[in-house]
Amino acid sequence: xxxxxxxxxxxxxxxxxxxxxxxxxxxxxxxxxxxxxxxxxxxxxxxxxxxxxxxxxxxxxxxxxxxxxxxxxxxxxxxxxxxxxxxxxxxxxxxxxxxxxxxxxxxxxxxxxxxxxxxxxxxxxxxxxxxxxxxxxxxxxxxxxxxxxxxxxxxxxxxxxxxxxxxxxxxxxxxxxxxxxxxxxxxxxxxxxxxxxxxxxxxxxxxxxxxxxxxxxxxxxxxxxxxxxxxxxxxxxxxxxxxxxxxxxxxxxxxxxxxxxxxxxxxxxxxxxxxxxxxxxxxxxxxxxxxxxx
Amino acid sequence: xxxxxxxxxxxxxxxxxxxxxxxxxxxxxxxxxxxxxxxxxxxxxxxxxxxxxxxxxxxxxxxxxxxxxxxxxxxxxxxxxxxxxxxxxxxxxxxxxxxxxxxxxxxxxxxxxxxxxxxxxxxxxxxxxxxxxxxxxxxxxxxxxxxxxxxxxxxxxxxxxxxxxxxxxxxxxxxxxxxxxxxxxxxxxxxxxxxxxxxxxxxxxxxxxxxxxxxxxxxxxxxxxxxxxxxxxxxxxxxxxxxxxxxxxxxxxxxxxxxxxxxxxxxxxxxxxxxxx
Numbered sequence: 001x002x003x004x005x006x007x008x009x010x011x012x013x014x015x016x017x018x019x020x021x022x023x024x025x026x027x028x029x030x031x032x033x034x035x036x037x038x039x040x041x042x043x044x045x046x047x048x049x050x051x052x053x054x055x056x057x058x059x060x061x062x063x064x065x066x067x068x069x070x071x072x073x074x075x076x077x078x079x080x081x082x083x084x085x086x087x088x089x090x091x092x093x094x095x096x097x098x099x100x101x102x103x104x105x106x107x108x109x110x111x112x113x114x115x116x117x118x119x120x121x122x123x124x125x126x127x128x129x130x131x132x133x134x135x136x137x138x139x140x141x142x143x144x145x146x147x148x149x150x151x152x153x154x155x156x157x158x159x160x161x162x163x164x165x166x167x168x169x170x171x172x173x174x175x176x177x178x179x180x181x182x183x184x185x186x187x188x189x190x191x192x193x194x195x196x197x198x199x200x201x202x203x204x205x206x207x208x209x210x211x212x213x214x215x216x217x218x219x220x221x222x223x224x225x226x227x228x229x230x231x232x233x234x235x236x237x238x239x240x241x242x243x244x245x246x247x248x249x250x251x252x253x254x255x256x257x258x259x260x261x262x263x264x265x266x267x268x269x270x271x272x273x274x275x276x277x278x279x280x281x282x283x284x285x286x287x288x289x290x291x292x293x294x
Numbered sequence: 295x296x297x298x299x300x301x302x303x304x305x306x307x308x309x310x311x312x313x314x315x316x317x318x319x320x321x322x323x324x325x326x327x328x329x330x331x332x333x334x335x336x337x338x339x340x341x342x343x344x345x346x347x348x349x350x351x352x353x354x355x356x357x358x359x360x361x362x363x364x365x366x367x368x369x370x371x372x373x374x375x376x377x378x379x380x381x382x383x384x385x386x387x388x389x390x391x392x393x394x395x396x397x398x399x400x401x402x403x404x405x406x407x408x409x410x411x412x413x414x415x416x417x418x419x420x421x422x423x424x425x426x427x428x429x430x431x432x433x434x435x436x437x438x439x440x441x442x443x444x445x446x447x448x449x450x451x452x453x454x455x456x457x458x459x460x461x462x463x464x465x466x467x468x469x470x471x472x473x474x475x476x477x478x479x480x481x482x483x484x485x486x487x488x489x490x491x492x493x494x495x496x497x498x499x500x501x502x503x504x505x506x507x508x509x510x511x512x513x514x515x516x517x518x519x520x521x522x523x524x525x526x527x528x529x530x531x532x533x534x535x536x537x538x539x540x541x542x543x544x545x546x547x548x549x550x551x552x553x554x555x556x557x558x559x560x561x562x563x564x565x566x567x568x569x570x571x
Contacts (some may be wrong), residue, residue, distance in 0.1 A: 272312065
């Protein structure tokens with residue numbers, strides 16, 4: 001199975017013993033606050049708290065907008081990742097830096113930037129208003145904010161997969177007479193599907209948690225722009241129990257989503273989504289499945 | 295919570311020593327002199343509502359001038375956040391809230407020493423962009439078709455006040471957004487996203503020329519009271535009392551009124567703030 005000696009994942013497990021306590025401290029830092037929050041949940045009233053009309057509206061809106069944002073991330077992010085991984089043009093590195101910027105940017109800053117783009121007085125907003133399209137305070141604004149912050153997750157994930165996969169199969173397909181569009185559809189996309197899937201799931205999770213940009217850019221109105229994080233922020237003002245209960249719901253959804261997407265890297269020998277393009281020659285497929293996500 | 299409280303003096307001790315040394319004042323708390331100055335020293339931590347930032351920063355400077363041994367540490371945030379922090383054992387000596395309901399929460403938890411005192415009031419105003427694109431002139435205009443009005447959500451004090459004003463005016467607003475803080479409402483008006491927003495008179499004043507304020511008569515029925523109180527756990531009781539005295543003094547009141555605050559509705563405590571034990 002394992003072709004490269006140094007890359008034989010799983011065989012060598014010699015970690016210095018002192019690594020473990022530090023790793024445990026790291027894990028605790030993340031898990032302890034979540035446990036503390038779970039301990040504060042008012043279980044007796046949990047169901048009524050999370051099924052109030054405002055909570056359901058917020059959860060429904062969050063799931064809907066995150067789904068749309070994820071689709072937008074795929075539609076816009078796949079070409080972007082292809083161009084960044086395979087293309088060659090001046091300013092490519094600069095473009096990559098900018099595309100990845102929302103990863104490190106505080107979301108509030110993203111919200112302000114979006115406001116000056118799509119807002120009524122904004123760069124595009126004024127033209128859009130002439131066309132009768134108003135983005136501010138609409139659900140569309142929520143989707144734009146979420147897509148803005150989630151897009152880099154898909155691009156990073158997919159670009160990494162594209163690079164580790166290499167373009168050997170595509171080259172073969174091209175010599176056999178396949179046109180670029182056919183190669184993309186029949187070879188490239190099936191090959192990078194695991195990376196695309198995990199990128200999409202991460203984008204969905206990021207959209208679900210989006211708060212700062214939405215608050216700054218879209219406003220907060222029940223059923224229209226008040227997503228679950230905004231509802232939690234508001235409930236916290238008066239009803240701590242409700243805020244904690246909703247937080248737990250959000251954590252549960254996020255944990256589910258992230259654990260589904262991250263099954264892959266643990267078992268490098270078995271591609272998580274079963275993409276085995278060419279039997280017999282599996283080294284690149286293995287490394288693609290193994291080394292794509294992180 | 296308990297552990298945090300036990301740790302606190304240990305953490306604060308060096309700060310207090312440093313403050314005492316730099317002020318060259320005796321470390322023992324002295325008695326308050328009749329002219330308002332005292333020889334009490336140490337660090338006084340004041341938790342105050344975000345809308346008090348300008349005035350309390352100025353008053354803290356004045357306080358430090360009068361009490362050379364004292365240092366005032368200010369923590370500004372939303373009243374509700376501050377109340378939560380205090381109930382979780384945050385080291386506050388004085389708490390100034392932007393509404394009596396939040397102060398009532400801290401009071402009901404038995405965290406106050408004595409009663410809360412109302413020291414200022416605030417009224418809603420309609421904030422519009424400087425050029426007033428939707429030509430708003432009265433509260434009734436806010437319910438016009440297509441008007442983009444932003445208010446606070448009813449969970450926060452400014453939203454509760456806005457609801458009262460709506461009832462008083464007999465006008466039903468259909469806001470495009472219900473923000474969780476008055477600063478967010480102001481932001482939407484400043485950026486021109488909203489045609490109008492309901493904010494406090496002090497917000498309009500502190501925004502300078504970025505928004506125009508339109509007072510409306512119904513706001514008089516929705517006045518919010520700002521109460522201030524000393525925290526029971528405080529180790530700086532004397533300084534805490536002196537700070538509250540400064541805020542409620544003529545000079546403190548003048549500073550507040552310069553910033554657009556109104557006088558407190560009555561001489562002493564707000565209705566909900568009076569149940570401290």
